[in-house]
Amino acid sequence: MSTTRHELLHAFDLLLAPERFRDYGPNGLQVEGRTSVRKIVSGVTASRALIEAAIHAEADAIFVHHGLFWRGQDGRVTGWMRQRLGLLLGDDVNLFAYHLPLDAHPELGNNAQFGLRLGLVTHAGSAGRFGEQELGFLGALPDAGAFSDGRALAAHVERALGRKVTHVDGGVHGRPIRQVAWCTGGAQGYFEAAIAAGADAFITGEISEPQAHYAREMGVTFIACGHHASERYGAPAVAGHVAAQLGLAHEFIDIDNPA
Structure with a gap:
């Protein structure tokens, strides 16, 4: 056809x-x-x-x-x-x-599909979005599950994507990660909005110099897993x-x- x-x-x-x-x-x-x-x-x-x-x-x-x-x-x-x-x-x-329309689509877009790849469930409605033009997604593991800490989440992302990630652990070792925010690609600038939305951890493609300091000072884990790797x-x-x-x-x- x-x-x-x-x-x-x-x-x-x-x-x-x-x-x-x-x-x-x-x-x-x-x-x-x-x-x-x-x-x-x-x-x-x-x-x-x-x-x-x-x-x-x-x-x-x-x-x-x-x-x-x-x-x-x-x-x-x-x-x-x-x-x-x-x-x-x-x-x-x-x-x-x-570009941004593909990031934002609620079922088929980069962020939605990336969340599925990681086994995360996006919160319903506006509770599941944050940041400029509501491009960021917020969710958690099914059935109110949690990662034991930031290192466990980073290891989970590495297994899901088959590659090493950059991980800045802003939390206390052993503190559970319940609320996970993510925005694929070069969305490191969304980190502060993710923190304001109540995230325990933020996952994106890239990291710039300020994000490591924000993670340590705010106690929120930051994971950069690659621009291309997150948008496949x-x-x-x-x-x-x-x-x-x-x-x-x-x-x-x-x-x-x-x-």
Whole structure:
């Protein structure tokens, strides 16, 4: 089966509601390719490696979290930008990118899928959200469970993601972690909002210099598990959902990234 580029864009927009968000770049169709779409390849970032892999997989469209265009960037089409655009335009492949809308979707987005990966249950309604544009999620283990302390939570995250994390234990050793806040990617700036929301621990992708001090001074555990590593789950969930809806083929291609 196939659909049109326009119908595919409409399905993504209907699901992710990009008009609700103040974002750092354009959401939706970033590069126009062929009109008819039979196969979608999803990935985290529109890197040259992903575009080449999608072309090899005979994709008509690519769906990513990190697109090509960002507010304030150099607008010249040279170097890496020329290479990526050249591949997309040369093979007539559509590029769809959704940034904050993909983070925020309550079931299929990066934060929702990341919480599922960790076995966390998001609190219902507004109690389960915090921070600017309510992008942060707040929840706990099922059945009012708790992690024995910050180190136990960090070990749990490492097992779930299959990689080492950066862990700053702000709590007292042996103090249970009941309320867990998370926001994938480069959301270290949400740490103070997570503390204000009552979190015992905060999980995100990256850490900057101030967060270690906040963790120790406020007694709240901070875990950075990698930007790419925390955002591998929303794109395939959304693209797979829409592909099934429209009867299209879908393949997730994960380009290795240590970040």
